[in-house]
Amino acid sequence: MVDVNVTVSGIIMCCDESVCNVNLGRGYTIEKCPLDELPFKNAIMDGRNNLSIDYLTSRIIEDGKIYFICLKKMDTIQIEEPHPHLSADGTYRMSNIDCMCEDQLKPYMDGETQYLNEQINLLRIFKAGNIGFRDIFFNYKFTIGGFISNSVNHTSYYQTRNTLANERFTLSVPETALCNQWLCDYRNEPYTLLKNSIHEFSWGLEQVDLATGFEQYTTALEMTLLPQNQQGKKQMLANRVSALLGGTSQEIQQVHQKMLNFYRFRSESLHDGNGSNITDTELKELENVTREVLKKCIERCKAEYQSNHAITWAEVKNLIMSDLVTQVTLLKNSGALPA
Structure with a gap:
């Protein structure tokens, strides 16, 4: 040797x-x-x-x-x-x-x-x-x-690296400790379980074209929270994202409306070639929504892996979706989401 x-x-x-x-x-x-x-x-x-x-x-x-x-x-x-x-x-x-x-x-x-x-x-x-x-x-x-x-x-x-975006990654002193703990907690198995959705999100960050990045973030959310080949994606995804991220009824309704708007912008861009509603602001908002959803889901991946080292992403995803179905039903019954 x-x-x-x-x-x-x-x-x-x-x-x-x-x-x-x-x-x-x-x-x-x-x-x-x-x-x-x-x-x-x-x-x-x-x-x-x-x-x-x-x-x-x-x-x-x-x-x-x-x-x-x-x-x-x-x-x-x-x-x-x-x-x-x-x-x-x-x-x-x-x-x-x-x-x-x-x-x-x-x-x-x-x-x-x-x-x-x-x-x-x-x-x-x-x-x-x-x-x-x-x-x-x-x-x-x-x-x-x-x-x-x-x-x-x-x-x-890295041929596809976005070298035009200039938003710097910075950490405060408290954030540094949290960041190191984050890396320690979620590298390896939790990351591996969610890697396809994470890669889709990261691919969105690499895009220079606003509409393409917008499309990748939406796809990442669909991959994470919806069944494959799901019909009526717009309403279901809006319900589930708002249930996952919203706290008060007002927050839930705001997230729900944003997701409906985002889906409309995406449809106009994808099918009609009109991306005028996708500005830097809308792209950043959808990026942040996707980031927060992935945070919630990788936390769930870690928890489920600790209970069962043989668990797969398909099984974790089914658990997440099942919980969200229950939450959405409760929110509809309370009037926080439209029936």
């Missing part, structure tokens, strides 16, 4: 120094770093040696210097040492490709990338802000046969 020294690094976009106190787990640290000291600086500069436009909204400028909030991890993994193989001419050879061991290194990048994306998605549910990655850089250093020194670079690049 060969020991491989791995460095994982990258810029966490659209956040401030408060994120340096977030515990991502799995050995990752977060630091404020000067641009000129980044080991991957050349990879984020354009052909004229200017900072890539993708990173402009993530800069922190102090005393004329540019800083970024960066992620870093040092790790050691093991791979099988490559050996010469018999070639067509009957000799044993080992190519440069063999020495690089790309096929053994890629699974590490894939696993770490998936983990980091899950943590970012959990942060996006915890609080609004355009936090995320454009690139994650992986450097592997190892020696083959005691004398062949290799340095291999991989990059996980």
Whole structure:
């Protein structure tokens, strides 16, 4: 076996120094770093040696210097040492490709990338802000046969990353403690149970087009709270979201009306090509509604998982929907929701 020294690094976009106190787990640290000291600086500069436009909204400028909030991890993994193989001419050879061991290194990048994306998605549910990655850089250093020194670079690049939205992800001191507890509580199994809905929500956040983002948030809500192929989605979803999020009768009625409006805006955009009612304000409101629904549901996922480690999302969803049917009936009987 060969020991491989791995460095994982990258810029966490659209956040401030408060994120340096977030515990991502799995050995990752977060630091404020000067641009000129980044080991991957050349990879984020354009052909004229200017900072890539993708990173402009993530800069922190102090005393004329540019800083970024960066992620870093040092790790050691093991791979099988490559050996010469018999070639067509009957000799044993080992190519440069063999020495690089790309096929053994890629699974590490894939696993770490998936983990980091899950943590970012959990942060996006915890609080609004355009936090995320454009690139994650992986450097592997190892020696083959005691004398062949290799340095291999991989990059996980996010083609669809929304680099235009400039809303920063920030945390107060009390929020930081709550955020770290949130990550600890809901990573792994609770996240896995709800991951399809979370990914749909996160995909909505990546959209530059307002109408497309609006559509993704609505789909995330339908996936989470409605049966598949449900008829009459508009009224049922409005009832269930308002029952889940509303406190007083007035709040329930306000959420219910908002959801009906949102469905109308979505229909006008999707079927009539008229997205004039979907402004930044409406998009943000639906984003926040979806975020709060997912918070409620991932809390339920954790509770149900603690009671039954074999439970599936389909089973959790049925429990959530059953409870909401009961709540909606009670609210209709009380007059808080229309019969």
